[in-house]
């Protein structure tokens with residue numbers, strides 16, 4: 001949510017900042033802007049709307065060559081998404097430029113104070129006050145970093161700030177509390193970015209910035225302190241993917257590329273995590289086996305698609321570990337006063353590792369003495385940094401706003417965790433775990449098959465592209481798949497789409513079924529608690545009321561055929577693994593459906609990939 005870039009070095013700062021913003025645009029696209037230090041002054045360009053509008057502005061009114069600059073792509077919080085509220089924001093002398101991600105919670109009081117002392121605001125944003133506060137602070141100290149530290153001490157809420165100053169032409173200063181910021185280290189140049197994608201084209205050497213820290217970059221130096229100027233220990237790391245992973249690579253949309261990458265993403269999540277005899281080793285996890293043995297309750301917290309991965313995982317966690325497992329939306333979790341203690345394991349799932357609701361949930365859980373393990377795709381991000389333990393998904397960067405490979409790899413990581421706990425607690429025999437792992441290892445091939453058979457789904461999406469409402473039904477692990485299928489369609493196509501537990505149909509949702517309504521149904525594999533039979537009955541019930549049924553069912557199950565207008569075949573896999581193959585056609589469907597409507601699939605309206613406000 002909001003992408004931020006800063007650069008000092010020998011290259012054209014505008015080129016570096018714009019290429020960074022292009023890679024960060026998934027974080028917000030309400031407006032974009034840049035500020036460059038130019039010959040004792042600052043020059044800026046900013047435009048409402050997507051980065052393309054800023055490109056056009058820069059083409060019409062080129063900025064001078066500069067080697068120091070900052071940039072921003074916005075997801076609006078305070079103030080409408082127009083040119084006036086676009087970042088960067090300047091102080092009244094035009095000397096200081098600020099970009100910001102987050103929400104400054106005490107901005108109203110600070111704004112009133114500034115206005116009372118004669119400052120005139122040019123925008124409705126919370127950000128602008130920082131430029132004015134810095135203006136005043138720089139009268140007291142000549143040092144920009146000192147001034148930033150002093151201002152940060154006065155701010156409440158969440159903020160990443162990146163600042164440049166016409167009077168310090170070779171310096172960019174960044175600060176962070178609660179929102180993300182990373183440093184990219186180059187030769188004779190340094191970078192700041194909301195995530196490493198911002199500078200991956202130029203360097204893969206990064207430094208994590210901790211909570212309440214200020215970083216000062218010059219072409220040759222990186223200095224990091226806390227808000228009081230004390231030096232802090234830093235963690236450097238090398239990014240294990242390169243620029244090609246953050247490019248479309250010939251696909252029309254990032255989302256299509258990421259759907260296509262799912263066999264690899266799942267394989268990479270499994271890689272190196274078990275021996276050939278099925279013994280799991282989760283080396284990076286940081287929780288000892290003794291600590292895991294003490295766990296008597298698991299609560300999974302997450303948002304959006306990650307929360308559906310959690311709902312899938314709950315079935316496996318309880319079945320394999322025999323530990324009670326609850327799933328809770330991170331945004332609700334801490335407000336219901338949950339009962340937690342040292343033997344509760346809170347599992348936080350987050351692709352980005354920066355979702356504020358999830359971060360606040362784990363901070364709460366740790367304050368209540370629960371142990372926190374995060375499942376995350378982004379190395380060095382805040383949620384794993386603040387967890388007791390982490391399991392990375394290794395799916396590679398996910399750029400499309402709607403999560404796809406993130407979801408499948410999260411489910412797989414949860415399964416690895418559940419099996420590991422089962423191994424440690426002895427709730428499954430070693431050979432049983434080995435057999436399950438063998439089945440999971442076959443899943444990338446199953447996903448590949450669903451991709452290879454994607455044309456029938458695309459054709460169906462074209463046929464149904466006029467629909468204004470679509471339902472999804474599932475039972476057991478198929479229920480969260482139905483929720484995810486509906487969410488993808490809402491996110492991308494902006495139509496009414498809902499997922500229901502098939503068994504609940506008769507308790508209400510069936511009332512909305514009418515002639516021609518498309519209803520997707522995920523049919524469980526045969527042989528488990530009559531779930532298949534019961535789902536077949538649900539298909540009949542909606543069909544009898546005129547629905548157009550699209551049935552996802554495993555190979556060889558022909559019971560549904562008489563009641564299906566369209567059959568999508570799934571490979572035969574164990575029940576708990578079916579979501580890993582059944583979700584894929586629903587992703588393809590939503591992507592194609594939205595393309596048919598002419599929507600921007602990668603950047604759906606009103607959304608942002610990484611939501612760093614509560």
Ligand code: G6P
Nearest residue numbers: 303304305306350351352355403
């Ligand atoms: C946003 C995105 C969703 C994503 C959710 C959780 O709402 O639009 O696609 O599922 O955040 O993101 P996380 O990074 O925590 O998995």
